[in-house]
Amino acid sequence: xxxxxxxxxxxxxxxxxxxxxxxxxxxxxxxxxxxxxxxxxxxxxxxxxxxxxxxxxxxxxxxxxxxxxxxxxxxxxxxxxxxxxxxxx
Numbered sequence: 001x002x003x004x005x006x007x008x009x010x011x012x013x014x015x016x017x018x019x020x021x022x023x024x025x026x027x028x029x030x031x032x033x034x035x036x037x038x039x040x041x042x043x044x045x046x047x048x049x050x051x052x053x054x055x056x057x058x059x060x061x062x063x064x065x066x067x068x069x070x071x072x073x074x075x076x077x078x079x080x081x082x083x084x085x086x087x088x089x
Contacts, residue, residue, distance in 0.1 A: 003078050007088040011058065018056045018085040025083065027054035033062035040074045043082040053082045060088040 004021050006014050019027070030039055035057075042053055057063070063071075071086075078084060 002080050002083045003075060004083065004085045005060075005088070006085060009089060011087075011089055014087040014089065015056070015058065018058075018087055021085050022054040022056065022083050025052045025054040027056045027083075027085070029056045029058065031062070032057055032059040032067070033064075035063055035067040037066060037070065039067075040070055040084070043079055043084060044074070054085070055083075056085045056087065058087045060086045 004018075006017050006021075008014050015029075028039075028042065039055065039057075043055055074084075
């Protein structure tokens with residue numbers, strides 16, 4: 001599965017672990033409080049140039065309700081080749 005939940009007490013260590021999970025992919029990074037809507041669409045649609053995609057969301061405790069609803073829908077069938085890493089402190 002390409003979805004990971006990391007939790008701990010140190011934001012820096014969580015981010016380092018998230019970057020290790022995505023490997024050589026340059027992820028889009030997003031603070032949970034900055035979620036606008038539609039952030040998962042990049043992961044769900046294939047890239048025009050074939051590059052791999054990843055999304056790292058930090059401070060997941062700050063996700064707004066509409067973000068949680070989007071994540072719930074996304075998690076029913078996440079793409080295998082686009083990692084999503086959720087970090088919570």
